[in-house]
Each structure stands twice: as C-alpha cells, then as structure tokens.
Amino acid sequence: AFYVGVYEVTNEEFMAFVEAGGYRSSEYWSADGWQHVRFFQDSTEQAGPQFWQNGRFPEGQERMPVYGVCFYEAEAFAKWAGYRLPTSTEWEVAASLDPKGAKETYPWGNEFDIKAGNFGPAALAVGSKQGDKSDFGCFDMAGNLMEWTFDPVPMDGHQPFSLKGGAY
Numbered sequence: 258a259f260y261v262g263v264y265e266v267t268n269e270e271f272m273a274f275v276e277a278g279g280y281r282s283s284e285y286w287s288a289d290g291w292q293h294v295r296f297f298q299d300s301t302e303q304a305g306p307q308f309w310q311n312g313r314f315p316e317g318q319e320r321m322p323v324y325g326v327c328f329y330e331a332e333a334f335a336k337w338a339g340y341r342l343p344t345s346t347e348w349e350v351a352a353s354l355d356p357k358g359a360k361e362t363y364p365w366g367n368e369f370d371i372k373a374g375n376f377g378p379a380a381l382a383v384g385s386k387q388g389d390k391s392d393f394g395c396f397d398m399a400g401n402l403m404e405w406t407f408d409p410v411p412m413d414g415h416q417p418f419s420l421k422g423g424a425y
Contacts, residue, residue, distance in 0.1 A: 261343050261351040264383040265322035265397050265404065266334065268314035271305075274334045275312065280304035285337045290329030297330055306330070320382040322402045328418040331405040342407040348421045352391050352398035364391035364398040374400025374423060399423045 307325030373388030
C-alpha cells in the first residue's frame with residue numbers, strides 16, 4: 258500500500274519549500290543533491306526552479322505545475338513535505354490500473370483520446386483536464402508535465418530516477 262499525490266506539485270506549493278529555506282537546509286537533500294545545490298538556480302541566479310525569475314514563479318501561475326526542477330530538487334521537496342518520490346512501479350499502478358487490477362494503456366482506459374489530457378502547446382493548471390484522471394483519482398498522469406520517480410534499487414543497471422507521464 259502507498260499514497261500518491263492526486264495532483265502535480267504546483268508553483269505555490271514549491272514556493273513554500275523555497276521560502277522555508279529548502280535550498281539552504283542540507284537535511285532535505287541527498288549527498289549528491291546537496292553537493293550540487295548551488296547550481297539549482299532560476300533565470301536570475303536565485304535559488305529555485307530553472308524558469309522562475311527573482312526567486313518567484315510568474316504572477317498568476319500559483320496553480321500551474323512547477324517545472325524546470327531536476328531530480329534532486331524534486332526529491333528534496335518531497336522530503337521537506339514529509340513524503341518521498343514514488344517508485345516507477347508505484348507511479349505506473351497509480352496511473353494505469355483499473356479497479357480490478359488490469360493494466361490499462363492510458364489513465365482513462367485503453368483507447369487514446371486527444372481531448373482527455375493536455376498534449377499541447379503549453380502546461381495547464383493542475384487538474385484542468387478531467388478526462389486525464391486515473392481510476393485511483395490521480396490527475397495529469399498522461400499529459401501536462403512529466404513527473405520524477407525514484408527506484409532505490411535500480412533494475413538492469415538503469416539510473417535510479419526516471420521521468421513518467423506525458424508532456425505537452
């Protein structure tokens with residue numbers, strides 16, 4: 258049993274991490290992440306996601322999914338919030354199993370529906386596409402932005418972290 262967030266992390270939620278000193282507190286970071294934290298800057302060299310400016314997200318984009326964060330930033334945010342990143346298997350279960358345990362191709366079923374998810378040309382506020390909702394109630398699993406996962410024991414020599422889901 259595990260829990261997965263219903264929505265992608267928003268700019269507003271990630272801003273709380275930044276304002277709480279998340280980029281200045283080693284307790285939230287892995288050793289590798291902390292070693293590189295000084296490089297995780299916005300476009301004005303402030304601590305934060307790559308596409309923010311002056312340590313802030315663009316005005317009016319509170320409910321937009323945060324993007325421009327690397328694996329280490331996602332991992333640190335999750336730890337700060339009292340969570341962890343899902344494994345790739347957990348993410349797949351949350352995204353594509355129906356109530357009877359059968360795997361589906363998409364969160365909404367086995368037939369592709371271009372209108373179900375956000376597949377172009379820009380990100381939307383989290384949960385905007387009601388059709389892109391898994392049977393477990395998770396939104397934006399096929400469209401909007403990709404999401405980080407972490408497998409503590411990587412399989413077949415792969416990296417322990419990966420991106421899941423679709424992106425516009």
